[in-house]
Amino acid sequence: MSSSEENVRLAASDVELTVNPKAGCRIESLTVGGVELLRQGERYGSFPMAPWCGRTENGRFRNGGVVHQLPLNAAPHAIHGTVRDLPWRTARSGPAEAAFTRELGEPWPYSGRVTQLFELAEDSLTLTLGVETHGDSFPAQAGWHPWFRRDLGSGGPAEIAFEPQWQEERGEDHLPTGRRIPPLQGPWDDCFGMPDGVAVTLTWPGLLELTVTSRAEWVVIYDEQAEAVCVEPQSGPPNGLNTLPRLVTPIDPLEISTTWSWRRL
Template identity: 65%
Template structure:
């Protein structure tokens, strides 16, 4: 099938899926209101095969040090799939299945599958990384840019993490876990019971970001948008918290956004 834009609809919700632009969600309309920041770099993009920054773009792969392009010098950031063209495997009125084949600069072959499923009051994004050849470390995450303002008061972000990853001057976790601090944030938080973050636009909409994964980066240092990023490990996790994709065991993750009118 083609890699052209896909529109999904359910109730008064509409999602634009952009296979040709990194498999990202280009927009989420609820009752005609756009929840995601618009633009080439925004919407909600998949972070795979890693999330956030890799220190100096290097990670240990078995006994080999791999070098990724430094697209956020001095680090590599947010994986390679957001820059690629995904293929539409199938689609229906409320669901799209996209695939992406890992290739250079990633050193291993593998397939990423992303399922986008829209309900009347929810959006579920699921992703898997699988290989039929060599095992390798990988991460899965999503990077949504929620509009800070929908025409009324600015959004409130509420969550109760067990800890915050101490952030070094290089923007990477130091390895120390600290008591959560007030924002503004560009920080990773640990949620052992699963990601659970509520965004509230007062008098308008409440949206809950949930995932069985235990990590989320919250970024609210820009005026236009707020990011809540569920992911399978912390930034630099290819070095500090490796999870392997093997021929017998893919890496799988999902997140669900649920909303209600206020």
């Protein structure tokens, strides 16, 4: 492990991971055998989503009898939480693992903390997010938004394989309508239900196979851009603060993990 004012770098064999805690605790780079797997740029890499994932309708959610208004950073909705836009604190780091924390507060209306743990091995990366409250209970979600490069330079573009039980029908406002439909053909900017756990495989022919797994039951696939494919395991569907609230209480924090495992072809 090496660190600078900006980045924390982890390594295992010929795998290297770079995390930028000051830029939303975003993974800036993941290389396997010198090959970069993530789209580069300040908006890309892979970022954590908390305390909500995807779009929250009109930026509003209810907690009991109180309605809260969030900033509309994807008008007319609020998208992807707050912590991706904030600096985090490095809690600890070692050669192949590191932990970071971020306090919750404005524009999120409740105090709490988000923790992110990275565990790197030569054939996998495990990420864990935790959301806890310092007092009042509140609904929350957590997940990740990785931008995997569609083409690694040879062998052709990534092929996607997964077997969801259903797709959340997407309305014209990009929010789930509440109807579950048979999975449609892509391209997608859609949420899928995988009640036995997320399992999505990206294969770059002749180069690498990477599988994203999680005990979470929801995954968003976004592959409408030519440059990247996003596989986003998350604890609930888009607009879930309103449609499927998961309450974080002082004795029941939210925790979600995902593992990216790979093998050379």
